[in-house]
Amino acid sequence: MKRLAGFSALFGALAAAGAAHAQTFDATPVKDPDSTIAVEMRFGAYHPNVDSEFANSSHATPYKDTFGGSTRFMIGGEVDWEFLHVEHLGSLSLGGWIGYTKATGSAKFASGPNAGQPSAETAALQVIPMAALLVARLDVVARETAFPLIPYVKFGLGTAWWNSTNGSGTSIADSDGTLGRGHSNGLVYTGGVMFLLDALDRQTAKTFQVQQGVNHTYLFAEWTVTAFDGLLQTNAMNVGDSTWNLGFAFEM
Amino acid sequence: MTNAHDNRMTFPAAHRSAALPHDVQRSSRAGARARRLVVATLAAALVALWPALAAAQFTTGTPISIGAGYPLRSHATRQLRNDVDNTPNTGINRADCDSDETWSWTFVLPPGLSPNTLQVWASASNTSCADPTVRGSGAVAATCWRVAVFQLADVLNGKIVKTRSTDMIKAAYRMVNADDTTQYPTPQDICYPQGNMEPTRFYLHFLPFLDDVNVVDFAAGSGSPWESTWDTIYDLAGPLPPTGITLGAGQSILVASWPSTANAQVPDFVGYTAYCFPKRGSESDPFGGLDAAVFDGTTTGTTEAGTSEAGAVDATSGADAADTASSTSDTGGSEAGPTGTCPPTLPADFVVNALPSNDIAALECGSVGSTGGTMTISGLQNGVSYAVAIAGMDNNSNSGQLSQVVCMAPQQTTDFFDAYRADGGKAGGGYCGFGRSRGIGALAGLSLATAATLVLRRRGARR
Structure with a gap:
C-alpha cells in the first residue's frame, strides 16, 4: 500500500506539472513517423523470494538472516521491436529485458564463542534476471485523445542467474561442496502505464527527434511479477519478486 | 642545460669576465742573463697557460x-x-x-x-x-x-x-x-x-x-x-604505513581495516602491501624457506630476542614462548595484539617501522591499490594465528616502513549459501544445471500466446 500511495503521488505530481505547463501543453493528438524500436531503462525495489521456499516446511529465512530486511534495488534495461501496429488501437512488440541486483551482508561465525555473530567477511547474492517478452501497448489513448498516456502489458519467459559469494569468491557449501550459483526459470508479467513526455514540450521533442532520432520519450511506472521459481526445473532457488518499477522509455 | 630529446648537453650563456695574462717585458741591454731569465719565464708561462690558450x-x-x-x-x-x-x-x-x-x-x-x-x-x-x-x-x-x-x-x-x-x-x-x-x-x-x-x-x-x-x-x-x-x-623511501589497523576474521580470510586518511595526498603513492607470518602455505613450518641467518626459529639469538621485544608486539608481559632455552628466549615471545593472539615467535625484523627485508617480502599475502582503508587477505587457514603488518608502496618500487603488527586467526563462517543449504535448500551447482520439467501448464500457455502473435502478424502482412 505504501508503494501504491507513493506512485500515485508521483503521478499526481506529474499531472500537476502538466497543468502548470498548461500554456505550453499541446493536446494535439500524436502524429509521428513509425517508431519500431523502444529502449527502456528501469529502476525499482527488488527482494528475491528465497525464503518462500521454506514457508511450508522449516520456516527458515536464510535470505533475511544474512541480508536483513532492508530494501535492495534493481536496475534494468529493455529493447522492444514493434512488429505490428493496429490503427486506432495499439501495437505489439517483442522485447528482451535484463536486470541486475545485489544484496550484501555479513557471514556469521559458525562456531566458537562468537557463533552466530557477524564476522568481518562479506556475504553477497547477485541476481541477473532476463526475459523475452511480448509487449502490448494501447497507444490509441495518446494518439487520439488529449491524454498522453499509454497503458501496456507484458508477458514473457525468462530466467535469472544467481551467484552467492563470500570473502573468497563464489560460495561452496560446507556440507557437500555444492557450488553456490545457478539459474531459476520462470514467467514474467507486467502491467503499467507510460506518460508521453513530448506533451510537456513539443518543440524540444521535435528537436530531440531531428537531432537524436528519438521520436518519443516516456516516463513509465509498472507492476512486475517475476516468477523465477523454477519453471521446467526442480531444485531451483526462488529469486523472483513482485514489485513496482519506474523508468524512462525512448521510441526510435 | 640539456636538450630533452637527445640528451645533448648545451652550453649556457657566458656571463663572467677575466683578464688574459700576456705581459711581455723587454730586457735591458745590460744583462744577457736577464734576457735568458725572461725567456725562461716566458716559456714557463706559456706552458702554464697553454690549456687556457x-x-x-x-x-x-x-x-x-x-x-x-x-x-x-x-x-x-x-x-x-x-x-x-x-x-x-x-x-x-x-x-x-x-x-x-x-x-x-x-x-x-x-x-x-x-x-x-x-x-x-x-x-x-x-x-x-x-x-x-x-x-x-x-x-x-x-x-x-x-x-x-x-x-x-x-x-x-x-x-x-x-x-x-x-x-x-x-x-x-x-x-x-x-x-x-x-x-x-x-x-x-x-x-x-x-x-x-x-x-x-x-x-x-x-x-x-x-x-x-x-x-x-x-x-x-x-x-x-x-x-x-x-x-x-x-x-629512496616509500609511503608511511597506515595506523590504527584492526583485523577481522572470516573463513580462511582476514580483513584488515584502517582509517583511510594516510597517504591520500602523497603523489607517488601506489598502494599497500600486507605481510603475514606464518607464510601462507607454510603454516606447519613457519620458518621453513626463510633466511636461516635471520629466521632460524630459535629464540636464543640476540636478533630474535632483541628486535621483537622492542617492536610494537611487546613481549615482556605476554604468554611465555614455547621454548625453554633461556630467560632471554622466554621474553622473546609475543603477546596478543589489539585484535587477537599472535604466533609465539615472530621473525626478528617483523616489527613496526622496520623496512621489509627480502625475507619479509617473501611473506607478502595481500595488496590494495588505493589509500582506501580495507584489505582482504585470503588463502589462510582457519584456526591459525597470523601476525600481519602493512607497508605502503610508491611508484618507484620503494616499500615504506611496516605498520604495527596485529594478529588474528581466521574462523569458519556461514554465508548465505551455507545457511540456505543447511536449511534444506536444494538449488546450486552451477549456471547450467537442469532438472525434470515442471510448470508445463504455463509453458503451454506461453506457446499458445506466441502462436497467436505469429498468426496476427501474418494476417496484418496480407492486408
Whole structure:
C-alpha cells in the first residue's frame, strides 16, 4: 500500500506539472513517423523470494538472516521491436529485458564463542534476471485523445542467474561442496502505464527527434511479477519478486 | 642545460669576465742573463697557460656531449630520466642505491678542450657549480657536491666511465662529497632515509677542470666556464604505513581495516602491501624457506630476542614462548595484539617501522591499490594465528616502513549459501544445471500466446 500511495503521488505530481505547463501543453493528438524500436531503462525495489521456499516446511529465512530486511534495488534495461501496429488501437512488440541486483551482508561465525555473530567477511547474492517478452501497448489513448498516456502489458519467459559469494569468491557449501550459483526459470508479467513526455514540450521533442532520432520519450511506472521459481526445473532457488518499477522509455 | 630529446648537453650563456695574462717585458741591454731569465719565464708561462690558450680556440657554444645511447644503467628495467617527477620507475630508488647500481657514460669533448680532469658534481638545482665557493664539502654556501673525477685519458675517444648510484645519492641527497669516507661510509647509511620521500629532482654537472679548483673557461679569459647538466630524480623511501589497523576474521580470510586518511595526498603513492607470518602455505613450518641467518626459529639469538621485544608486539608481559632455552628466549615471545593472539615467535625484523627485508617480502599475502582503508587477505587457514603488518608502496618500487603488527586467526563462517543449504535448500551447482520439467501448464500457455502473435502478424502482412 505504501508503494501504491507513493506512485500515485508521483503521478499526481506529474499531472500537476502538466497543468502548470498548461500554456505550453499541446493536446494535439500524436502524429509521428513509425517508431519500431523502444529502449527502456528501469529502476525499482527488488527482494528475491528465497525464503518462500521454506514457508511450508522449516520456516527458515536464510535470505533475511544474512541480508536483513532492508530494501535492495534493481536496475534494468529493455529493447522492444514493434512488429505490428493496429490503427486506432495499439501495437505489439517483442522485447528482451535484463536486470541486475545485489544484496550484501555479513557471514556469521559458525562456531566458537562468537557463533552466530557477524564476522568481518562479506556475504553477497547477485541476481541477473532476463526475459523475452511480448509487449502490448494501447497507444490509441495518446494518439487520439488529449491524454498522453499509454497503458501496456507484458508477458514473457525468462530466467535469472544467481551467484552467492563470500570473502573468497563464489560460495561452496560446507556440507557437500555444492557450488553456490545457478539459474531459476520462470514467467514474467507486467502491467503499467507510460506518460508521453513530448506533451510537456513539443518543440524540444521535435528537436530531440531531428537531432537524436528519438521520436518519443516516456516516463513509465509498472507492476512486475517475476516468477523465477523454477519453471521446467526442480531444485531451483526462488529469486523472483513482485514489485513496482519506474523508468524512462525512448521510441526510435 | 640539456636538450630533452637527445640528451645533448648545451652550453649556457657566458656571463663572467677575466683578464688574459700576456705581459711581455723587454730586457735591458745590460744583462744577457736577464734576457735568458725572461725567456725562461716566458716559456714557463706559456706552458702554464697553454690549456687556457687552447680553450680560446673553441667555437663558442660547442657542448660537451654524452655519447649516443648513454648513460646506460645496470638496472635495465628502470628508466633514466623524465620531465615529470612522478613518472614511475624512473631515476634512483632505494634498491638501486642499496645495490650500488652503476651508470655508464661516454663523452664527446669539443676539439681542443683538454682539461686535466672531467668531474661530475651533483646539486638540487641547475645553478652553476663552476664557482669553487659553492662546491662542498666545507664550502660555506655549498650547493654542489662531487660525485666522480675522471682523468682526461679516461674519457677521451669514447671510453666508458661509470658513476655509482651510492655516489650520486651521497652527493645529491646527503650533500657530502662521494669520496669523503668520514661521512656516510656505507650504503646502509646513504640509502635509507627515515619517513616518506617523494621523487626529488637532482642535477649532475659535468665540468672540465684545469686543476683541482678551476674550471676551464670556454673562451680563455671569458670567465664563462664549460659546464653541462643532466637531470633525473631520486626517491629512496616509500609511503608511511597506515595506523590504527584492526583485523577481522572470516573463513580462511582476514580483513584488515584502517582509517583511510594516510597517504591520500602523497603523489607517488601506489598502494599497500600486507605481510603475514606464518607464510601462507607454510603454516606447519613457519620458518621453513626463510633466511636461516635471520629466521632460524630459535629464540636464543640476540636478533630474535632483541628486535621483537622492542617492536610494537611487546613481549615482556605476554604468554611465555614455547621454548625453554633461556630467560632471554622466554621474553622473546609475543603477546596478543589489539585484535587477537599472535604466533609465539615472530621473525626478528617483523616489527613496526622496520623496512621489509627480502625475507619479509617473501611473506607478502595481500595488496590494495588505493589509500582506501580495507584489505582482504585470503588463502589462510582457519584456526591459525597470523601476525600481519602493512607497508605502503610508491611508484618507484620503494616499500615504506611496516605498520604495527596485529594478529588474528581466521574462523569458519556461514554465508548465505551455507545457511540456505543447511536449511534444506536444494538449488546450486552451477549456471547450467537442469532438472525434470515442471510448470508445463504455463509453458503451454506461453506457446499458445506466441502462436497467436505469429498468426496476427501474418494476417496484418496480407492486408
